[in-house]
Amino acid sequence: MxxxxxxxxxxxxxxxxxxxxxxxxxxxxxxxxxxxxxxxxxxxxxxxxxxxxxxxxxxxxxxxxxxxxxxxxxxxxxxxxxxxxxxxxxxxxxxxxxxxxxxxxxxxxxxxxxxxxxxxxxxxxxxxxxxxxxxxxxxxxxxxxxxxxxxxxxxxxxxxxxxxxxxxxVRFVIGTRNFHVDEGCISCGICSKSCPVGNIRLVDGYPVWGKQCIHCMACLHFCPRKVIQYGKATRKKGRYRLESYLCRFTTPA
CATH class of the missing domain: 3.40.50.360 (Flavodoxin domain)
Structure with missing residues (x-):
């Protein structure tokens, strides 16, 4: 196993x-x-x-x-x-x-x-x-x-x-206060579903982070609108989806 x-x-x-x-x-x-x-x-x-x-x-x-x-x-x-x-x-x-x-x-x-x-x-x-x-x-x-x-x-x-x-x-960096949502959230709930520790719930259609975050950034990467941010730096950075890379790499030229 x-x-x-x-x-x-x-x-x-x-x-x-x-x-x-x-x-x-x-x-x-x-x-x-x-x-x-x-x-x-x-x-x-x-x-x-x-x-x-x-x-x-x-x-x-x-x-x-x-x-x-x-x-x-x-x-x-x-x-x-x-x-x-x-x-x-x-x-x-x-x-x-x-x-x-x-x-x-x-x-x-x-x-x-x-x-x-x-x-x-x-x-x-x-x-x-x-x-x-x-x-x-x-x-x-x-x-x-x-x-x-x-x-x-x-x-x-x-x-x-x-x-x-x-x-x-773990003590000073891991936390959720810097997570926020830019305009454009469609309340799809993918962020909640993608969180491996069940730390996100939707309140009035918008994600709210709990206290069990492990900073895996799954919510940020899986957001289809790329509106979940952590602080200011992530606005200028891309998002990662392994499936898209695998598809891209295996598609015949």
Missing amino acids: ILYFTATGNSRWIAELLAEATHDTAVSIVDCLKQGPIPAGLMEVDRLGVVFPVHSWYAPRVLIDFLSQLRLPDCCYRYAVCTCGDDMGKGMNRLAAHFSLDAAWSVAMPNTYVPMFNLDDEALCRKKIENARHAIASIAEDVIARKRVWNVHEGSAAWLKTYIVNPLF
Whole structure:
């Protein structure tokens, strides 16, 4: 079984590719949280994969909370694959201290955190997505062979990013007061439906953010009118939809 947590779609795509290559089943952690019980048979698996996006050089807290509930057989082969714009810092090591892992990989995917960074240009997105396809093929071979591999790109100042910057980011940056809606909202509710932690509700047809935000930016990227903003900087930046890139890249010339 492969458990995945996703917001903008990168980790779901990786999990589905990996499931196909390893003849396994990809299960959404978001769906598990909405439905309540932990998937039947999970406590008896002999191989478990976890796929998730990096949030400020660590795993999203909702993923950590979910994994803390699992009780797996001692013989279970555990592995994790994280998706990141560039590097993971020491985030995988920090995760493994709470949820032991036999193998781990990082896969670079298009960056989506537009409050602080620009979207990758189309050429870079194309390169990352195609590289990810090849990476998953190699990862799948190692998973099937149950190899103990640790192929995680930590980047520079890795310890500082994960153990100093991340806690500061969680405490002082993650919040919802800077979210707002420009003119043009059509009250479609897509922002509410796309939020993986159910943190958005519509009031008089407009989104209102609660206190459980994880700064995944799914609401911002999936808004069809591009009117959801975070502060002022996102007005000048694009929006990311993995499906549109995949469609564009696979359409014959």
